[in-house]
Amino acid sequence: MTQPLNIQLMQECLDACLACLRACEMCAEACLDEQDVTMMAECIRRDRDCADACAFTARLLMRASDLHPEACRMCAEACARCAEECERHAGHHEHCRVCAEACRRCEALCRQMAA
């Protein structure tokens, strides 16, 4: 009685997780290179959590695990939090603007997968 997997959506969600993982890793690294790292501390924290969530979720999607809806639900939350903070810095830091965009896309697809 389980729903048939939507392969197309699953593939898009996997791609979005990997793109978001990379954007978060690059954003955290770039934040550590800013002149005033103190101001970016919360951004680094959320980048890390989001990167870990995306990496975890991507692997479940790769193996089409039955746990993927729960993982996607949690990942959407991690993405939303990271996007929220990155958006505050998006006017000043290109890496935050790029990261916020990747997070919002991943959040949307994870919510569809979790539904």
Next chain:
Amino acid sequence: MTQPLNIQLMQECLDACLACLRACEMCAEACLDEQDVTMMAECIRRDRDCADACAFTARLLMRASDLHPEACRMCAEACARCAEECERHAGHHEHCRVCAEACRRCEALCRQMAA
């Protein structure tokens, strides 16, 4: 307005995640050594998912991340699924009995953390 962290509970939950991670890794490995691995395929799958969930959640707890309630909720689900399958084999395989117990303990503590 966020609740004060319950340090004692957090520590117990972290210990339970690490114990469950280890039990899952050992159970999956022992399943691969059984004479009839085919019968253990679903157990190996759930061990892997649960191990990944516990490893992810343990690290969030170590750094007291704000994302930990969502992680614990997802981890509890992973533990419940793994326990359910391991319990089916607990009469025949000691590694499954041990793993089911570790999963049930981790599930209970993760549910408390997520509440």
Next chain:
Amino acid sequence: MTQPLNIQLMQECLDACLACLRACEMCAEACLDEQDVTMMAECIRRDRDCADACAFTARLLMRASDLHPEACRMCAEACARCAEECERHAGHHEHCRVCAEACRRCEALCRQMAA
């Protein structure tokens, strides 16, 4: 006095790690679905190790960590072991043939990065 990073090579190595990670996850999952899983036990083991190694290394490459040469050296070894086992089954299982190819490509690029 450290060498300038070869950005082009780094990107190719990252892509190869992600492709190999995915091939290993899919191969392990497909092995668990085979009629005789017992015969695939060693393949599942090496898939898992290789997947973990590729996931770890990919993240270091994404953030251009100074630890990446050591990670690539270790990852090349994980790929070589997984390829060796998958090649034994490549005539019977398409997922093993695909995985072996992804492993050999990742191994080669990791060795270049580690040099």
Next chain:
Amino acid sequence: MTQPLNIQLMQECLDACLACLRACEMCAEACLDEQDVTMMAECIRRDRDCADACAFTARLLMRASDLHPEACRMCAEACARCAEECERHAGHHEHCRVCAEACRRCEALCRQMAA
């Protein structure tokens, strides 16, 4: 012709990896809370790399994977780099002093396992 596993040493190395993982997660988090995060940027970087290396290696040790010597060799290097940076701050930050100690112990045990 492979050497018999030294179970006692393996257990000590696993415990050291988990203790080091935790110390690195706590040190990175505490660094992000310092008044001058900019000064701690390199410490945060090395904490992250070392935490990832320890988490990866711990799981291989839990399942007694044949890849563990390569993982331990790489992990020892990650620990050495993190310890080196933490030792520079050990006089000012207790979390760095604690982390440096955990790293040095893990480095030593990983080198024994890799030998």
